[in-house]
Amino acid sequence: MSAISTMGAAGFLARFEALRDSLPGCAAERAAAAESFRALGLPGGTSGRRSEAWKYTSLRPLAEADFAGSTADTVHGDGADLVFVDGVFRPDLSTTVPGFTQFAEAPAFGPLPRPDRDPLVALNTMLAADGAVLRVPAGVNAGIVRLGSIGTGASAFHPRHMIHLEQGASLILLETATGNGAYLHNPVTEITVAEGAHLTHIRLQDEATDAFHLATIYAEVAEGGTYDGFSLILGGRVTRTEIHAVLNGKSATAHMNGAQLLTGTQHADFTSVVRHAEPNGTSRQTVKNVLNGRSRGVFQGRIEVARHAQKTDGYQMNQALLLSPDAEIDSKPELEIFADDVKCSHGATVGELDAEQLFYLRSRGVPDSEARALLVRAFLAEALDLVTDEAIRAILEQRVDAWWERQAA
Amino acid sequence: MLDIRGLTASIGDKSILRGIDLVVPDGEVHAIMGPNGSGKSTLGYVLSGREDYTVTGGSVTFNGIDLLSLEPEARAAAGVFLAFQAPIELPGVNNANFLRTALNAIRRAHGESELDAMQFLKVARVETKRLSMPDDMLKRNVNVGFSGGEKKRNEVLQMALLRPKLAILDETDSGLDIDALKIVADGVNALRSPTFSALVITHHQRLLDHLVPNRVHVLAHGRIIRSGGPELARELEKTGYAGVLAEAA
């Protein structure tokens, strides 16, 4: 179990003290968040407080890192509609997106995030300087919006994004996170999906090798609404993708799928909690880990079913493929159920490539490396196939192929 | 035996039986035919007391007692047997144990002595043999991993052991080959007596070739729209339901 340190937290608190008068708005909330952050500390340090939520991930490397500043002069827009460099919106690199405003222009925190409980959310709330606020009006199909983050140098940034889909609205949000340097990207995203609305949320995390990426996403889904999330995690040194979805209306749906492809000494933690608060909800989750080198994958997933959320249908599958002798997976799929008329199940498997399948392919003349590629792709397909937009799926598949080629090289 | 008057029933807000009148005298076999969704299976469930269905009106008298006031197990004890269209699987529950528990529950209700495991096996083996069922069927879990035909034969085995007064066969013939069909028919025919009646719910004439009914009723939209002798089934086989439906409309 990880201990929580307050050592590395001091730097961030000092930064808050220095910046507090220049940060946009919400002074009281920021001060409260700073108090919470002081009390909670950074998970994984040395001071000894136990945290089940951070059992398998230590942020000690983060606590020991020095975030000196950005080198944001020479970046390209990377094709996104809305571009943020080191957490700050760059109109010069962006296009016009209807319904978009900058967080810095009208700062406000929503009710979903819990800075009192989650240390990184406290850190974000304390220091959030900018972010994307995107509102899709009732009944509007906003198509695809690409939201890009580029990190540079040794910067530390804490963007605060708000995505609101009004009744019957729909949107495909494609988030990419890339960069160059040893920076910290600590975004918090608040999402509300109103009655009958549909958000497809694709996240492509391909941060720099030395970067920290610690994302927390809160999604609240109203009656008949859908949050359909998929995260492809490729980059970063220590990363965490934490998703909290609440099905707050009848017959709401949440998908929290993903794949983590890791190598070297990468550490990636995929943590999710879906709370069925109302009856007839559906939640689906398929998360795949492909682990090479000395990498470590973590999966923590909890399905919670409240007392009166009858007829809930929850399913969760978590699988890991260990490609190298030194890779490690820690998996904790959890069910917490207080209603009786439910159908909930989860499964987890851990293993290497199936020797018999490999042999079968080779006996048919497929060279070993191709056979492996084929099987790894087949393993990932179960997750990737859940991305319904073909163009986006093609982008993700291309990234997976490129990743695999790098492993083989 | 069975006297149904003005029976109406619904599931949720949906009305399914809209006034059934049907009398099955002692010793007779009646067939219920009709298109999909006409309410045939619902009739079987309502008679045996499935709680998903709400009886909204009418009465059912079974050998003089008010059947609708009884719990499902009390109806079974009174002699109502429903052969399920899709027999239910009971994982981990041994078939012999299930059958003996059921048989003893009914014997108890009749004030008869219960059978011990050995006595039961003796009785059960006579029936499995007659139904050409392998002995290991008694050892397997109830309907788990049974083929469609095995499940239906298992229903007939239960019927043979429990010796009901009224058997309701809900499409027991569906999915059976001709040999299995004959076994089912023989199973019912073996029970035929002045104190045994049957309601045979079916789509097809072919079961009725082996199990000749006294009366045939056509059910559509929750009502019996036509009744006749065995020849009615043959007519339907030839002309389909369209003619009868049009006539009734």
Add this chain to the structure above:
Amino acid sequence: MSATAEILDSVQSSYKWGFETDIEMDLAPKGLNEDIIRLISARKEEPLWMLEYRLKAFAAWLKMEEPDWARVDHPPIDYQDLHYYAAPKKKAGPKSLDEVDPELLKMYEKLGIPLKERAILAGVEPDPNERPQIAVDAVFDSVSVATTFRETLSKVGVIFCPISEAVRDHPDLVREYLGSVVPVADNYFSALNAAVFTDGSFVYIPKGVRCPMELSTYFRINARNTGQFERTLIIAEAGAHVSYLEGCTAPQRDENQLHAAVVELIAMDDATIKYSTVQNWYPGDADGKGGIYNFVTKRGACRGDRSKISWTQVETGSAITWKYPSCVLIGEDSVGEFYSVAVTTNHQQADTGTKMIHVGKGSSSTIVSKGISAGKSNNTYRGLVRILPSAAGARNHTQCDSLLIGDECGAHTVPYIESRNRTAKVEHEATTSKIAEDQLFYCRQRGLSEEDAVNLIVNGFCKEVLKELPMEFAVEAQKLLAVSLEGSVG
């Protein structure tokens, strides 16, 4: 309303073992301190090393904190408000039935242990040629009152005796193995146990010996305001086989009583230990008043190659169960098994599961857990499967199924899977559901009452676990399931 949803507001479940036996007791004063530990050690006529072991454990315990990670909730326990030693005054080990305290005899009769077995319990050895033979160690509060078949067993070299006796008579074995699987400071309750344990069973099966009969211990808490701290140690040398059973009951009281046991199993090359438990401590009343706090550490070490340790438990009793019978699979191709049925009703809380620690090459483990929650209870499966880098080719399969009866209870599954060897294969599956309405209706259409139908379906649900129990126990366990769920179905 659906049939299974019609849960009664918990009819008082009929705990048939809840009576109290009036017997003259030797009781230590309340409280926990070094003097009490010295008193226990003196009463047991222990050698100095044992006392030192206890005092070391006590010192460690004082520095520890009660664990709070389990999904159980109880008011703080006042460890100073308990008696740590309680024993019947009459000398144990009478030669014939007539010499046994008649109150004790009456108690075993009331517990419904068959007459023949009762004669055994009271210390009279029946004709050893009769079958089946079960050797019994009967532990009453803090002492073993009788252990049977010791002569028969000693002929093949098997030692089966109260652990307090083993400390005196087989000090080398006890010193070598006690605390070797569950170290003194392993956890809060194991440290407490190491400091104050009073009795329990000691089993030693020599090399190559297949224990000629089932061994069993029957635990009974009787005295008021006492804690029971039993300690069991089973050693199976190379090629040895033993099957051990334990049962437990306690009187029905309004206050909670603490039971903190430690069980250690050691299996050498090719040895097999099968450990079965039917846990039926008093669960408290319908309002959640009273009942045993069952905080137990059970762990087996498969030290030898091809050794096997199999835990089977049927947990129906206790107000709170905190128990994770585990296997440390050190030997190559060693095997660990955990089969569990846990039933909770009324206000019971169970947090139980297992740990399978794979160290040895080719080690394999199987976990089958069936949780049944009814009433206002909470039932949690918590399990760890850890594959260390050395455990090449290790295998685990885990199946956890939960059944909810009524909409006021909770069922939770918390598995931890950690793999650090790619050649290992781990599979975990879990489901949660209620009894299907169509299954219930099918049974009732065939004439079964709703309660019988539920019993039949629940027993089917538990079949995979129940079949692991020795025959005599399996029948008892089935009956116990039925009794435990009485009143849970509308």
